Amino acid sequence: MAKGKHNLKWELTRLCKQQHQSAMRAKQEGFATQKNRTDILRLCADQLKVGGFRNMSVKSLKPKHVEHLVKQWHSENIATGTIKNRMSALRWWAEKIGKKDAINKGNEAYGIAKRDLVGAANAKARELDLVKLTSIKDPATSMALELQRAFGLRKTEAILFHPKTGWNGDSITLKGSTCKGGRPRTIPITNQHQTALLNRITATVGDGYLIPVNRNLKQQLEIYKHECGRAKLDRNHGLRHRFARDLYQELSGHKCPADGGVKRTEMTDLERQRDNEIRLEISRALGHERIGVVSVYIGV
Structure with a gap:
């Protein structure tokens, strides 16, 4: 220079x-x-x-x-x-x-x-297309996508997940070094599908990681990008939004506002108090520090 x-x-x-x-x-x-x-x-x-x-x-x-x-x-x-x-x-x-x-x-x-919180929630939530998933040739990418959908993980969090140390029976734990902002978190296991997925992944990787030993994170991220592009599985952050909605329904027993459930303005004081508690749980599961961010995922 x-x-x-x-x-x-x-x-x-x-x-x-x-x-x-x-x-x-x-x-x-x-x-x-x-x-x-x-x-x-x-x-x-x-x-x-x-x-x-x-x-x-x-x-x-x-x-x-x-x-x-x-x-x-x-x-x-x-x-x-x-x-x-x-x-x-x-x-x-x-x-x-x-x-x-x-x-x-x-x-x-x-x-x-x-941002229009309800509009953002409605626009982003998406289900994992299982037909397209079968066209993914790289096992690590396929497993990462399923973890994103089942546990609301971010892409890198899913790729770096280590089943042997991260699965604790009734929950999974993510190390701070693998999470956005360096914040470790624990996500509860709330349904049989999650357990079945963890069993299947453990049977595949054993004591190892999703990433094969001959690759590093950067290489795996490139493969993930290529595989998802080829399979036309885009906007996968929407899987995280779908997880948040499902978790709300599992914890509350009814749909979230973004899925057509009762809005906060229509709730009684007692219902709003419970709604706040549920949103706090979802916030922790997603790895967010502010409960208000949850509205982007499940609406208001």
Whole structure:
């Protein structure tokens, strides 16, 4: 790199690598979270360059750069959830260079609307297509998809699941190092299908992991992506939404609002109290810290 010249994309990649290594050692974040952040920031660097902001360094971030990016995303009709994820990556960048004030604390200042919780829940929940599942040739990918559906796991959590140490009879436990945000969690086993799936996976992998010994996580994620694309099994995060709805029904005895059940505004005080307790259980099973997030999955 010539003296006085900056390559923002390269500098952001280096910043991510340095910060992510520390976070991994502290078991604060998973690989997928870090890769997604790096990809977002590299995209931002490209879009800023195309937008005329040349010779930026990693420490050059200013409000005008954030405003340019948000305007660009709005013009592309990017989904609100995707824009919010990108804003989180920008805030991470600003924090690491000591420029938190370069970005407003609230997304509303950028015209980023709050999500329609019921609409989001209705749009995202999806069932696992068993016919398409049979066309998956890689056993690790097939088992991961079934774990995503049965336990509401994220993709990487499912791929890294270790049956021998993670299955505890009436629940499964996920290590913090495999979870988003580094938060370990326990998910109760509430039906026979879950037990049957765990028995089948254990019979397949024995004491090992879903990932074959000759692959690493990055390689397995690429295979997962390829296999799902070939089988046309997309938007698999929706399996997690379907799990949340089913868990609500198992715990409450009736359907959640997003499935046509009683809305919170129509509940008695006692029913709302029980509803809050159930939502808290679902929040813990999903690995979220805020009970309000559950509304995105099951409606209000």
